[in-house]
Amino acid sequence: GDSVTQMEGPVTLSEEAFLTINCTYTATGYPSLFWYVQYPGEGLQLLLKATKADDKGSNKGFEATYRKETTSFHLEKGSVQVSDSAVYFCALTHGGGSEKLVFGKGTKLTVNP
Amino acid sequence: DVKVTQSSRYLVKRTGEKVFLECVQDMDHENMFWYRQDPGLGLRLIYFSYDVKMKEKGDIPEGYSVSREKKERFSLILESASTNQTSMYLCASPPGGQGGLGNTIYFGEGSWLTVV
Numbered sequence: 001g002d003s004v005t006q007m008e009g010p011v012t013l014s015e016e017a018f019l020t021i022n023c024t025y026t027a028t029g030y031p032s033l034f035w036y037v038q039y040p041g042e043g044l045q046l047l048l049k050a051t052k053a054d055d056k057g058s059n060k061g062f063e064a065t066y067r068k069e070t071t072s073f074h075l076e077k078g079s080v081q082v083s084d085s086a087v088y089f090c091a092l093t094h095g096g097g098s099e100k101l102v103f104g105k106g107t108k109l110t111v112n113p
Numbered sequence: 114d115v116k117v118t119q120s121s122r123y124l125v126k127r128t129g130e131k132v133f134l135e136c137v138q139d140m141d142h143e144n145m146f147w148y149r150q151d152p153g154l155g156l157r158l159i160y161f162s163y164d165v166k167m168k169e170k171g172d173i174p175e176g177y178s179v180s181r182e183k184k185e186r187f188s189l190i191l192e193s194a195s196t197n198q199t200s201m202y203l204c205a206s207p208p209g210g211q212g213g214l215g216n217t218i219y220f221g222e223g224s225w226l227t228v229v
């Protein structure tokens with residue numbers, strides 16, 4: 001079945017550091033790929049998405065490129081802020097009516113001032 | 114701008130109690146999901162529903178049941194709560210259909226359940 005593997009945390013960075021959170025997937029066909037973010041005490045919010053190979057999703061300074069050849073969707077940000085401290089989830093879906101999301105285990109990011 | 118509402122944010126229940134977690138969406142979506150979130154395990158799908166009175170098991174349905182009597186409401190039921198069901202429960206609702214592929218899937222804020 002489909003699966004998502006993301007780098008284990010926790011990740012601790014200083015403000016303005018470069019962030020990469022790796023995500024790889026196993027799936028048949030052409031899934032859509034997502035990054036969700038969960039701030040402390042809140043539910044999940046969509047951060048960015050890509051629906052086909054070579055698409056780049058971007059939002060709030062974060063970027064991720066759908067790489068079918070390496071089955072990857074790594075999340076990057078050039079300069080993190082304290083407010084980026086959260087748990088980040090990589091996910092995929094095939095849609096087709098049910099839109100079931102398959103999630104990675106999450107990566108906790110802490111950014112120190 | 115509320116789209117998915119989970120009525121109970123924090124609950125403490127005793128072992129053996131029957132627990133209801135309610136989720137309401139105001140987007141007229143057909144699909145609704147219940148996930149549980151545990152540290153180091155990510156989100157795991159418990160049950161989902163793609164229409165009123167329709168339900169399907171997810172990856173971890175044991176110990177849970179669901180009810181979908183109205184389109185906007187999807188309830189998760191713990192028939193006899195156990196301590197290993199202490200977790201955060203998230204409701205989600207995607208647009209569904211081929212036109213919904215890649216569209217935003219809305220989550221509720223989560224229900225923190227502690228079973229003692």
